[in-house]
Amino acid sequence: MSEKRIEELRRQIQYYRDAYYQENQSLISDYDYDLLERELKSLELAHGVAEGSPTVLVGGKASEVFAPVKHLTPMMSLDNAFSEEEFLAWSQRAGGGPFLCEPKIDGLALSITYENGVLVKAATRGDGETGEDVTQNVLTIQGVPHRLSGSNHPAVIEIRGEVYFPLKAFEKLNADLVAAGKPPFANPRNSASGSLRQKDPAVTASRPLRMLVHGFGSFEGLNTQSEVYQLLESWGLPTTKQFAVAQDATSAYKFITQLSQKRHDLEHEIDGVVVKVDELSRQRELGATSRAPRWAIAYKYPPEQVNTKLLDIKVSIGRTGRATPFAVLAPVKVAGSEVEFATLHNQDQVRAKGILIGDTVVLRKAGDVIPEILGPVVALRNGSEREFVMPTHCPECSFELAPAQEGDVDLRCPNAESCPAQLRERIAYIGSRAALDIEALGYVSATALTQPLEPSQPPVQSEADLFDLTLEKLLPIRAYVLDPDTGLPKHDADGNPKIVDFFRKKDGSPAEVALKLLANLEEAKTRELWKILTSLSIRHVGPVAARALCNEFGSIEKILQASEDELSQVDGVGPTLASSIKDWYQESWHQRIIERWKASGVQLEIPDFAGPVLTDGIFSGMTIVVTGSMQSMTREDAEAKIIAQGGKASSSVSKKTSFVVAGPGAGSKLAKAEELGIEVIDEATFIARLAS
Structure with missing residues (x-):
C-alpha cells in the first residue's frame, strides 16, 4: 500500500511541477503542494528514495521553446520549515547564527551571467542544472543593469535572484487580458513566469516586471552573506531593503513574525522568509543535499492563497441599496479560518477577473482582510463553467436595479423604504459599534425583528418602530438564522434552515435577549x-x-x-x-x-448647547489618519478618540497630516506616509499618547 501511494505521489507531484514550470499554471495551491512533498519525503524515509524522485530533483524540465543553458553552479531548491519548532531544529543542525534573513519572494528564480561586468546570459532555473535562455527578455526588465556599476568585476559571475510582478500592476494586467478576450493569470507568480517566458521579447517589454537579486552562484573574496548584499548593491543590482542579520535563532524568528505583520505593505507577494547562515565559510562546510543547501531554510507562512471551487455567484443588498455580487465557494481553510464566501464588489470586477461559475479559483485572505478571489485556474476548466449575469432586479424586493447617478459603476435598489434587505442591514447597523452600540441588536436580532416567519408580523417595518418595541411585540417572533455575510439562511447538520424562537424561552417566558434588548434600547436613547x-x-x-x-x-x-x-x-x-x-x-x-x-424619548440634541463646540485636547490642531486593522478598538473608535481630543480624523494622507496610526494590513496610506516622511505610529503608541 505504501509503495502504491509513493508512486501515486510521485506522479502527482511531477504533473503539478510540469504545469507550474512549463505552462505557468498553478493547478494546486503552494500549501497543498508542500503537503504532498512532505508526505512523499516521509514515506521515502521508510521505503527508500528512487533515482529520479521529485524529492531529489530541482524545479522542472527546461522548455523546448528556449535554448538550453547549463548553469555554472547548480541552482538549488530550499527545504521548508512550517513551525517555530521546525525552524529551531534546523538552526541547531546548522550550528546557530548569525543568520541573514530576507523575504521569500513568490516569483520566478533567475540566474544572470555577467562577463567583465557585462550581461551576456540570463536563464531560468529549469531542473537546477540546465535552464532556459531568456537573455533578450531579461534585457527588457527595468532595474536590471546591462553593465555593472563600480569596478573589480570578476571575469565571469552568475547573479541569482527572483523576477516578480508588482501587485498593483498584476490587477491591471488581468483586467486588460480579460478585456482583450484572453485568459487571465491566476496569481502574480504565474504572471511573472508567463511574462518572462515569451518568445517575443517585445511582449515581455510591455509587462512591468521587476527583479530582486540575493546572491552569487560562486564568488571568492567575501566573508559573509550580508557583505554579498553590499557588493551587489554597489554594482547597481536591485536588492531588497527588507533583509536583516540576526545574531541567533530567537532573533531570526522575531524577524519572521515581524515581517508577517507587514507583508501586505510590500509591492510583491511573499510566502515566507529565507534564513541563511551568514558566514560563507560555514556555508561551504555545511554543504548541500542533492537538491537543497543545508545552510539555508525557507520558513513558510500559513497559506493565504488556496485553490477552491466557485460554486455560484449571488448578489446581496446593503443598507444603502448597493447590489454587491459575492462568491459562494466550496468551504476551504485559509489564513486560519474557514471561508465559504468572498466579495466581488461589482459586476465589472467579476468581468475583470475573468472568472466563471464552476471555475477552480485562487482565493486570497490576508489576516483580517475580507477574502478576495484573485482569478481562475483556466487549465482546469472542463467546459461546464458559465458566465455570471448580473440581475436586473433586486433579489429581495424585485425593484429594478439602477445606478444612483449617471456614471456610477454600482447598481442600487431604489426601494429604500420597503426593501427587506436594506431595512435588515440598517437595523443591524444601528446596533453596531459604529452607531448606537446596542449589544443585543446584532445581525440575527435585526433579522428576527424585520423578517419573522408567519404568522408573526414584523414589529420593525421601519427604523421609526425601533424605540417603541415592547415584550408583547417581541415574544411571538420566530425567525430564520441568517449568515451576516450573505443574508442567506444558515442550515443545521441535516441541511434544514435554522429556525429559532428568538425572544422567548420554551415555557413562553421572555428570553434574556428580549429583556436585554429593551434595556439596551432605553440606554441608547441618550447616546451622544x-x-x-x-x-x-x-x-x-x-x-x-x-x-x-x-x-x-x-x-x-x-x-x-x-x-x-x-x-x-x-x-x-x-x-x-x-x-x-x-x-x-x-x-x-x-x-x-x-x-x-x-x-419615544430619543435625545436629538446636545443638552445645554450654547454654540459650536470647540474641542480642546492633546491632538488640537492635528490631522491624523488611521489605517489598517486595530486590535483593541475599531478604526471608528480610534477616529472618535482623535476628534474627542481636538484633532481632525482624515481619510487621506497629505503633507498636512500630522501622523498616521497604522495597524496590520495598512497599505497605500502607509506607503504614502513613508514617501512624504510623515510620522507613523502603531496602536500601542497611539494608546500611550491618549493616556499622556
Missing part, C-alpha cells in the same frame, strides 16, 4: 448626538462627519433644516455630503423616523 446621527444611515455621513456636524449645530433638527451652503461650510463635510443630507430629509418616511424617535 453624533452616534444618533450616524445611525440614520444617511449616505456619506460616517462618524467623523457626524461629529463635526453635531458640534456645529447642536441638534438633529438644526442639521436637517440647514441649507446646503451652511452644511458645506462645516470642516470635513463638503457639497456632496451636504446634498446627501438634504436629499435624505426630503423623504417623508425619513421625517417620520425623526418624529417617532423624538416622541
Whole structure:
C-alpha cells in the first residue's frame, strides 16, 4: 500500500511541477503542494528514495521553446520549515547564527551571467542544472543593469535572484487580458513566469516586471552573506531593503513574525522568509543535499492563497441599496479560518477577473482582510463553467436595479423604504459599534425583528418602530438564522434552515435577549448626538462627519433644516455630503423616523448647547489618519478618540497630516506616509499618547 501511494505521489507531484514550470499554471495551491512533498519525503524515509524522485530533483524540465543553458553552479531548491519548532531544529543542525534573513519572494528564480561586468546570459532555473535562455527578455526588465556599476568585476559571475510582478500592476494586467478576450493569470507568480517566458521579447517589454537579486552562484573574496548584499548593491543590482542579520535563532524568528505583520505593505507577494547562515565559510562546510543547501531554510507562512471551487455567484443588498455580487465557494481553510464566501464588489470586477461559475479559483485572505478571489485556474476548466449575469432586479424586493447617478459603476435598489434587505442591514447597523452600540441588536436580532416567519408580523417595518418595541411585540417572533455575510439562511447538520424562537424561552417566558434588548434600547436613547446621527444611515455621513456636524449645530433638527451652503461650510463635510443630507430629509418616511424617535424619548440634541463646540485636547490642531486593522478598538473608535481630543480624523494622507496610526494590513496610506516622511505610529503608541 505504501509503495502504491509513493508512486501515486510521485506522479502527482511531477504533473503539478510540469504545469507550474512549463505552462505557468498553478493547478494546486503552494500549501497543498508542500503537503504532498512532505508526505512523499516521509514515506521515502521508510521505503527508500528512487533515482529520479521529485524529492531529489530541482524545479522542472527546461522548455523546448528556449535554448538550453547549463548553469555554472547548480541552482538549488530550499527545504521548508512550517513551525517555530521546525525552524529551531534546523538552526541547531546548522550550528546557530548569525543568520541573514530576507523575504521569500513568490516569483520566478533567475540566474544572470555577467562577463567583465557585462550581461551576456540570463536563464531560468529549469531542473537546477540546465535552464532556459531568456537573455533578450531579461534585457527588457527595468532595474536590471546591462553593465555593472563600480569596478573589480570578476571575469565571469552568475547573479541569482527572483523576477516578480508588482501587485498593483498584476490587477491591471488581468483586467486588460480579460478585456482583450484572453485568459487571465491566476496569481502574480504565474504572471511573472508567463511574462518572462515569451518568445517575443517585445511582449515581455510591455509587462512591468521587476527583479530582486540575493546572491552569487560562486564568488571568492567575501566573508559573509550580508557583505554579498553590499557588493551587489554597489554594482547597481536591485536588492531588497527588507533583509536583516540576526545574531541567533530567537532573533531570526522575531524577524519572521515581524515581517508577517507587514507583508501586505510590500509591492510583491511573499510566502515566507529565507534564513541563511551568514558566514560563507560555514556555508561551504555545511554543504548541500542533492537538491537543497543545508545552510539555508525557507520558513513558510500559513497559506493565504488556496485553490477552491466557485460554486455560484449571488448578489446581496446593503443598507444603502448597493447590489454587491459575492462568491459562494466550496468551504476551504485559509489564513486560519474557514471561508465559504468572498466579495466581488461589482459586476465589472467579476468581468475583470475573468472568472466563471464552476471555475477552480485562487482565493486570497490576508489576516483580517475580507477574502478576495484573485482569478481562475483556466487549465482546469472542463467546459461546464458559465458566465455570471448580473440581475436586473433586486433579489429581495424585485425593484429594478439602477445606478444612483449617471456614471456610477454600482447598481442600487431604489426601494429604500420597503426593501427587506436594506431595512435588515440598517437595523443591524444601528446596533453596531459604529452607531448606537446596542449589544443585543446584532445581525440575527435585526433579522428576527424585520423578517419573522408567519404568522408573526414584523414589529420593525421601519427604523421609526425601533424605540417603541415592547415584550408583547417581541415574544411571538420566530425567525430564520441568517449568515451576516450573505443574508442567506444558515442550515443545521441535516441541511434544514435554522429556525429559532428568538425572544422567548420554551415555557413562553421572555428570553434574556428580549429583556436585554429593551434595556439596551432605553440606554441608547441618550447616546451622544453624533452616534444618533450616524445611525440614520444617511449616505456619506460616517462618524467623523457626524461629529463635526453635531458640534456645529447642536441638534438633529438644526442639521436637517440647514441649507446646503451652511452644511458645506462645516470642516470635513463638503457639497456632496451636504446634498446627501438634504436629499435624505426630503423623504417623508425619513421625517417620520425623526418624529417617532423624538416622541419615544430619543435625545436629538446636545443638552445645554450654547454654540459650536470647540474641542480642546492633546491632538488640537492635528490631522491624523488611521489605517489598517486595530486590535483593541475599531478604526471608528480610534477616529472618535482623535476628534474627542481636538484633532481632525482624515481619510487621506497629505503633507498636512500630522501622523498616521497604522495597524496590520495598512497599505497605500502607509506607503504614502513613508514617501512624504510623515510620522507613523502603531496602536500601542497611539494608546500611550491618549493616556499622556
